[in-house]
Amino acid sequence: MWDYQTLMAAYEVARRLKIVRFAGVVSAGKEARVYRAIGKGGVEYAVKIYLTATAEFRKSIYKYIMGDPRFEGVDLSNTKKLFFAWARKEYRNLRRMYDACVSVPRPYLVYQNIIVMEFIGEGGRRAPLLKEVYEELDEEELMDVYRQVVENVKRIYCCARLVHADLSEYNIMYLHGKVYIIDVAQAVDLNHPLAEQFLAHDIGNIHRFFAEEAGLEIPGPEEILRQVTSCEDVQCECRVESRQAEAQ
Ligand SMILES: Nc1ncnc2c1ncn2[C@@H]1O[C@H](COP(=O)(O)OP(=O)(O)O)[C@@H](O)[C@H]1O
Numbered sequence: 001m002w003d004y005q006t007l008m009a010a011y012e013v014a015r016r017l018k019i020v021r022f023a024g025v026v027s028a029g030k031e032a033r034v035y036r037a038i039g040k041g042g043v044e045y046a047v048k049i050y051l052t053a054t055a056e057f058r059k060s061i062y063k064y065i066m067g068d069p070r071f072e073g074v075d076l077s078n079t080k081k082l083f084f085a086w087a088r089k090e091y092r093n094l095r096r097m098y099d100a101c102v103s104v105p106r107p108y109l110v111y112q113n114i115i116v117m118e119f120i121g122e123g124g125r126r127a128p129l130l131k132e133v134y135e136e137l138d139e140e141e142l143m144d145v146y147r148q149v150v151e152n153v154k155r156i157y158c159c160a161r162l163v164h165a166d167l168s169e170y171n172i173m174y175l176h177g178k179v180y181i182i183d184v185a186q187a188v189d190l191n192h193p194l195a196e197q198f199l200a201h202d203i204g205n206i207h208r209f210f211a212e213e214a215g216l217e218i219p220g221p222e223e224i225l226r227q228v229t230s231c232e233d234v235q236c237e238c239r240v241e242s243r244q245a246e247a248q
């Protein structure tokens with residue numbers, strides 16, 4: 001399944017992170033596969049590998065990379081280069097969010113078409129997506145999930161200065177009462193010409209899901225947008241102490 005170069009890249013990633021084995025496919029999407037990998041001492045990683053550039057993918061990512069200075073000079077017709085740039089973009093977006101204390105998997109490394117991050121799950125199984133779990137939650141729990149999601153969108157906007165641009169119940173995981181935002185490759189900087197449009201779309205998705213599917217009484221999309229972009233009461237320098245502790 002892996003081409004030779006991806007296999008070599010996986011070896012290099014395994015060497016750097018002391019991964020002892022790849023323990024199965026967590027998800028096989030259209031472009032990327034996500035694997036669970038085990039490192040020394042049993043630490044688990046999620047390893048996302050970009051493998052297939054469908055025509056649809058090329059078309060759909062175009063609007064995210066137009067106007068992004070990080071893509072200047074990348075030959076978009078070259079699949080390999082496109083994936084390397086796309087994986088790098090995902091890693092950097094993840095890093096920016098993580099550093100801004102957004103609840104995202106901790107990023108570990110990007111190498112060629114491979115991104116390694118914290119594995120969200122337990123007992124060897126990934127955590128459910130919000131879409132898969134919300135029907136089991138009661139109203140109070142759902143309200144808490146809603147608040148966490150808005151808080152995270154606010155941090156992404158106000159602190160990481162990004163817009164997720166593909167936010168929905170399919171890109172939010174849920175574990176022990178906590179939400180994790182995933183799949184951030186397409187996130188754009190606030191300077192991107194379509195940033196506002198993407199943000200309105202994300203908030204529209206969030207509103208639709210919580211109001212219509214989860215049946216919560218929540219403010220309308222305009223009010224949520226206002227809460228997010230007001231950037232009131234956001235403390236952005238939050239990971240400093242925990243990151244210092246991690247380094248020790
Ligand atoms: N850090 C992670 N830990 C555990 N599972 C993950 C992680 N990241 C992604 N997954 C799983 O892999 C799936 C696909 O990942 P995602 O980043 O959303 O890629 P895609 O572009 O294929 O949607 C997710 O729906 C989730 O089930």
Ligand SMILES: [Mg+2]
Pocket residue numbers: 170171183
């Ligand atoms: Mg996804």
